[in-house]
Amino acid sequence: MLDATTRSGGTATATPPAAATELASTPLPTGRPALAGPAAVPAAPPRWARALLSPWFRLSLLVALLAGAAGCVLAFEPQRLLSDGWPAQLNGAAAAVVFAVAYGLCTVAFVPRPLLNLAAGALFGSQLGLGAAIAGTVLGAGVSFGLGRVLGQDALRPLLRARFLKAADGQLSRHGFRSMLAVRLFPGIPFAAANYCAAISRMSWPSFLLATGLGSIPNTAAYVVAGARASTPTSPVFLVAMGFIAVPGLIGAVVAWRKRHHLRGR
Template identity: 75%
Template sequence: MLDATTRSGGTATASSQAATELTVPAPTPAPVAAGLAVRCSRVLLSPWSRLSLLVVLLAAAGSSVLLFEPHKLLADGWPPQVSGPAAVVLFAVAYGLVTVAFVPRPLLNLAAGALFGSQLGFAAAIAGTVIGAGFAFTLGRILGQEALRPLLRGRLLTAADHQFSRHGFRSMLGVRLFPGVPFWAANYAAAVSRMGYVPFLLATALGSIPNIAAYVVAGARASTPTSPVFLIAVAAIALPALAGAVVAWRKRHHLRRR
């Protein structure tokens, strides 16, 4: 009798254990999905993926400039329904954005002088230059620095990187004063280096003053091309450009001889 009871109790216990095992939910695929998400995020946020994104963004910006020609809109007084200080602010912001898309700054500086005169045009051009430089520097620092820094090999590249990283303000000030270095190239070269934001932006603002002033004044006085002010502005544009071309030629000739 006791054996029967024991056997029945054991059977009941086994049955309850089987029922418990049957009711336990199967493990969810959450760890697998989490691991896949982590791997995907690593791939998407890798240095080369970010560099590819930067290249795509710059290519899209350059293509949009070729298609829509925003510099012509700026030169024609865009937007026509806005005037006064608001127009100056909008021009400065648009100036900064289109310089990231490789629109030539001399055209924009001339347009600033023609639209707003010497003083307001100079303020708009300086603000737009700083905005565009800061935006390009941020893009290059976030999306390109980590991938490109290991590629800085060779004597010239390492020397330039050392100069920018150790003497950021002085180096960028010289680059901005020298008319032969493209604006966008200096922005991304500084972004790849270890130069700080503040020295970069301050040197950009101060170093761009002579060139911007000359172009803005020339644009403001374009209606009187024989005036002394216009002729002085044109000379201030031409002489540094000629000096830069001579220095670049001498440097190239010196390197070839070596």
């Protein structure tokens, strides 16, 4: 039985079945490139991964880290440095470096900076103590700023709806260096609160760190000198240091009172 025939000049020619199958399966040229298949769609991350990356999970992690740090401070009581002194095996510049690192970590855990500054002066004297205290201040502020920026900014920025919060955020975002410099010069604003408020804003890292380092010098120096001269509380140097502690706080309170309308957005 013939599967296909062709006629040429009245003569019938049979085409074998295999050849007919091959001809039927050969695509005809169309002059157009073959259409590519659909692009591969990347698989969506699993639900647990989305939960771990969510802003609110990161904010919860930040709260847990800060609570754990505060618990460690309560357990180890770093304020004992003022009464027990620095370990005898650590001295000189190496001891100041270790103290600066410990200072920074303690500020992240909400240890009051005045206490740490007094300890720096009592342990290392005015000059070396001031260097260690400023280094620790910048380190602790940078760690707090980084934690707030990475773990808290995405969750908290949508909550800045009150007029006061919007005004403060706009001031920090547009005039980061001078705003943070003013905050550091006047000690009325808590150190940790300023760090995390700046992290939630759009202030840049260099502006924050530079303003923190420069603005913290006067108040830190006053506490360090007071700590170094605590054994002679009636000396002129100690009394001048105490005056530098009290006067900026008073000036900061007056400026904040006069600028309260601007912070409310009026």
